[in-house]
Amino acid sequence: DMAETILTEQRGRVGIIRLNRPDRLNAWNDVMGQELAAQIEAWNDDDSVGAILVTGEGRAFCAGADIGGFADRAETNKEGSGESMRRGGAPFTHLLRESKPTVAAVNGYAVGVGLTMILPFDVRIASTNALLSIRFIKMGLMPELGSTRLLAELVGLGHATDMCLSGRMVPAEEAREMGLVTKVAEPDDLMDVALAKATELANNPTQAMMMIKELLRKNPLDPDLEAVMERENLRDQIARRLPDHHEAVAAFQAKRDPQFNK
Secondary structure, three states, X not given: OOOOOEEEEEEOOEEEEEEOOHHHOOOEOHHHHHHHHHHHHHHHOOOOOOEEEEEEOOOEEEOOEOOHHHHHHHHHHHOOOXXXXXXXXXXXHHHHHOOOOEEEEEXXXXXXXXXXXXXXXXXXXXXXXXXXXXXXXXXXXXXXOOHHHHHHHHHOHHHHHHHHHHOOOEEHHHHHHHOOOOEEEOOOOHHHHHHHHHHHHHOOOHHHHHXXXXXXXXXXXXXXXXXXXXXXXXXXXXXXXOHHHHHHHHHHHOOOOOOOOO
């Protein structure tokens, strides 16, 4: 049952996924999308995994969609016998926003879907030689996976507009300055830095982090501060009754490090 397009391993409580089409700069295709989602779902159901780290094999993270299928599609659409119009969002974006904590280690090109797929991740860390681009305009296409909102939330409307309308490549250091990535590491250090962050998250209380992620999905755009605090308060009442909170208190009293997720 070997995956075609990804490599997986587990280190401690961190599940690691490597996009593995290095000869195609890890270009995204349907199989990769399916395998990535299936692995994330499996680890979300696995109590031994507390965080998920995704990176790319070779010199790219993901250089966008595999253009192979585009030529046929463009031809049939031109003839008027093209694909059916469909409505609805991307299950992948919902999956990530409702997933255990995710860290992207951007080791090279993150272009098009290679960028929009990691906007719903919780942390993005880039190699100094990473280049990030929301390149859809260069193909005459629309940014997807919720990116016209998620990118603007991360970097502000000004930077998001510039990136979307120009399709330009953003170097790692500029990406850090605008908030698109939180940290930049030398290529040889990238996996160590990203794994350290993923491990830090993996060892925090998973149930509480899932509730915090839910609050961060719902609360930032809610103009009703009372509703925001109501959601926080309700989940805090739940968290107070969970074993991880009791363990934190016991560890503090015993002057030892807490052992969560037992």
